[in-house]
Amino acid sequence: MKKTLLFLGMLSSVAYAQDCSKIFISEYVEGWSNNKALEIYNPTSSPVDLSQYFVARYSNGSSSATNANAVQLSGTIAPHDVFVAVLDKRDPNGTGQEAPIWDSLQVRGDGFFSPVYNTSNAFYWNGNDAVLLAKGTLTSTPTASITTATGFAIIDVFGKIGENPANATGSTANNDGAWSTTFPYSTGQGVLVTMDHSMIRKASVKKGVTANPSFFNPLGEWDTIPAVTYVYDQNGNPISGANGPILFGNWFSLGKHDCDCNPLSVGENKMDEVAVYPNPTTDGIVYVKNTQEVKEITVLNALGQNVNRFANNASPVMSVRLGNDKGVYLIRITQNNGTVLTKRVVLK
Template sequence: MKKVILSLSCFAVMASAFAQDCTKIFISEYVEGWGNNKALEIYNPTDQPVNLSEYFVARVRDGLGLSSLTAQNCVQLTGVLQPHSTHVGVLDKRNPAGTGQEAPIWDSLEVKADAFYSAVYNNNNTWYWNGNDAVALFKGNASTPLSTSNVLYDIMGKHNQQTAVGWSTVSPYDGTAGGANDIIVTEDHSLIRKPGIKRGLTIQEAAAVGYIFNPLEQWDSIPAVVNRLDENGNPILNNQGNNVVDGNWSTLRWHACECDPASLGVDAMNLDEIKLYPNPTTGAFTISGLDKVATIEVYNSLGQEVTTIRNNTQTSVSFDLTEKTGIYMVTVTDHSGRSATQKVIVK
């Protein structure tokens, strides 16, 4: 018990200086989808690039506390996070022949990833969260998660709180209220940080006496999948007569935040409306919803420019990369200079 109190106390002291708005990275989207479709989006609200190798993500399992963390449920991040940009980490399940616990993530989530984590459960289980696990972001070293030099930057969920399935929409927000309005939103859902949230949750707040995690206070919730519709807006059915569904991940890879006024401006592009399809593709693909996009750039995996459209005036553009298999990056930029990048797989 003394060790627990010491750890939390030191975390709290070090976190006290990190509560200013728009100065530290935080969790902007949490994905707990069907099967192995798990992802976490980190947002940089500052005007400086951030070296993600100085940070780690932790999975706080099944109502345990932060003091329960081990190197097996913490993982160091990779890459550099540019200003007002996002880093999307996805569970590393990419073997198309995988079954059961090794079932692959969906292609539509794979193309959203900036990095993949926790490939083998027995080596590291961080990215295998379920709805009743809290997910935390620290600055520090994942190999020594209880070190007093580590600083909590954010947490989704509440540590030291056991819920049967996950956190929900009716007080006490642990799924026990019952009724049609008490919906579990941390399982088979995504949570998206509201634009007015400008920083993560500090340890002082997360460990405060009486703190209650109400997921909809800081987050918007969307379901894990959406029905695929035809040109008339009707659901498309498969051979068994069931609705065909797609992963609901259009909000990944960008984040609207008041720390970046350009992301909220009336002249800025709405990335919810921009669609790239099909992806993966055998060569040809189309991008629609481009009414506020000024430039479209396509690069190959070596960073070489394939094609660029400048001074765009079209609402949709098609490309054909037939017989050019590989991974490509498509970057769209609006008239205010805000850009977003999507990965395209040509098979």
């Protein structure tokens, strides 16, 4: 799907967002084959009509995009909720470039877009493509610049427009690179994390990026998890099928976003809110602080399976061990009054 396309026009209009005042991208999925998705979060107290917005893709370092590289969205995001937009490849008989998305991703989709590449290739990104969320209504001319959209304004940018990051060998020749964990993030050094990964916006981020960045540090505002994980048996060994180890789409985090914009429950004091740290963790240990009112803590893996359970022994800080596999875990915190809090953590 790495095609060189003609782009016309220049990106010229920038909008400036206040904290928690506009929608933004809360998760980016660049999975194997056609498994591509964006989760869009609404930090406001009012529903948002997505028909006023569009997504555009800047392919292989292009600095411009046309309507053929964009798609108008549809649907509504409820207050403090998310909308999961997925590449529309749902034909189970599709092969090659028409291969279907995995069932585990399809069930998490709220809307499906760009079914025909030659009509709109907006959702066909690879790890080296920048993605734009913008407000505006696209015109009907395929070759027109997206900046001609009525009411055009930048809402969020993932990646760096005009930059084609290298692969692990430092080459951009095959357009198979991705942004990585080592400065300047585009030379293939470090771990390539925008390819075959999901990127989850940190809870501390309260608004989108409304101007093309000088550098795109993928871990600056994002946590990262692999796109797939192995399915394990009760002894922790990968389960194999006729074609080798069985893989599971690691999209358990889609459909809900933890953000500091989310309202607090009635009677909850932010200063006394239960905190989980460090997140992400590298050794599988996290600490849960302010647990005076916590009865027990349960750890679930990306498959929703119970990994560990810890009863509170009147300690204000609890040490919690995750599982052995890298990826997303949910920490389910049950308080003495029956209230249940859920925190998402990442093991790298």
